[in-house]
Amino acid sequence: MKVIADQDKCIASGQCVLAAPDVFDQRDADGIVVLLQDDPPAELHEDVRQAARVCPSLAIWLEDDA
């Protein structure tokens, strides 16, 4: 799984951090998404998928998600 976060689309809701705190964080200044890892281990995949589903600005994409 490769995680892509679009910082231009992101509206800093932080929902991804609530869903997958080991993969996502927010910048201090404006709360925009920061990827902590773009190739998370399998045990985090479902949390990451949930983060992508709930993102209110559709700023998270997953590639090679089997």
Next chain:
Amino acid sequence: VTLKHVVVVGVSAAGLTAAETLRREGYTGRLTLVGEEDRPPYDRPPLSKQVLSGSWQPERTALRTETDLTALDADFRLGTKATGLAARTRELRLSDGSVLGYDGLVIATGVTPRRLPFGHGLAGVHVLRTMSDTLALRRELLSATAIVVVGAGFLGAEVASVASGLGLHVTLVDPLPAPMIRQFGPRIGAMIATLHADHGVVVRSGVGVSGLAEADGHVSGVELSDGTVLPAGVVLIAIGSVPATGWLAGSGLSLSNGVECDALCRAAPQVVAAGDVASWTHPGLGRRLRVEHRMNATEQGMAAAKTLLGKGEPFSPVPYFWTDQYDVRIQVYGSWPAEAEIAVTEGDPGEGRFVALYGWQGAVVGALGWNMPRELRLHRRQVVDRAPWTH
């Protein structure tokens, strides 16, 4: 009950999410999605922001890729309206004359703009809900010099901000004492009034609209209840929305505030509703809510789909919503009455960055961040826990 045909009416965020959830949760039967607009599903929050300003092309608002939509293995009936429902016999009538039987139905038809009792037939008078509405308004903004925005809620305040950025002379009119006071209370409302005034927008609070002036079928001004006439060639009416339930008249469903559902988002046997159109009894708050915010469309779409599959749980979210105006992003968790108390707990309003909590009946019921997203998220827990109000 093994479902064989699920119909989803409405293919915006709530309906599409419900359809995806059905598939993810193992539903393999026939799936039909009925959408009134004749374009692929798109996201609405960017309409009054990036699309209206021109910083995004319309295609950027696509809710899903073509591949995602194909993977749903659904029959998309776009450009088709649902025109009637018989819940007892489980039949749906469509605008193309066809009748669809179903054994599971998701109602996600959203809302339509509330209109003034006059003036909407005039050229230059707009509402904003759809992509077409947005592009039509944008075309006029590009050649106009002045706009009057009637209604200072989310939509009106955001459009005022965008129009001001495009160089128009903007007047924002609302009968209440401050913009967004209904959502955020008087203290934040006063700050929003100042924010708009600082950007050259004329904020006319506490005054209603009594009529629209016209010349040759085109709007020429807005007549206020105090006798003032504001000249304008473009007028946006942003006075709220009404649930799109007209097609459900006579269906047997209860419709007094949108489609009325129980805590599991059920409106009738094998019928669920989600998103802006649905009201439900929030188990945590113990009262009926209908939430017209983007995050709720996703969350309730998921919840309603699970209910249809017999895996439902009481839907008890902490509402989240946001608005972008100029260089300010306001984000909120929770739901509270207008009388709630407010206290700034972090940052400084004078410096344009702060978090405020809302208190009601001794508990924290909401949190608002003004350009302070990360810190706001850390306050969410207090809203979830209904922490004691100590301010």
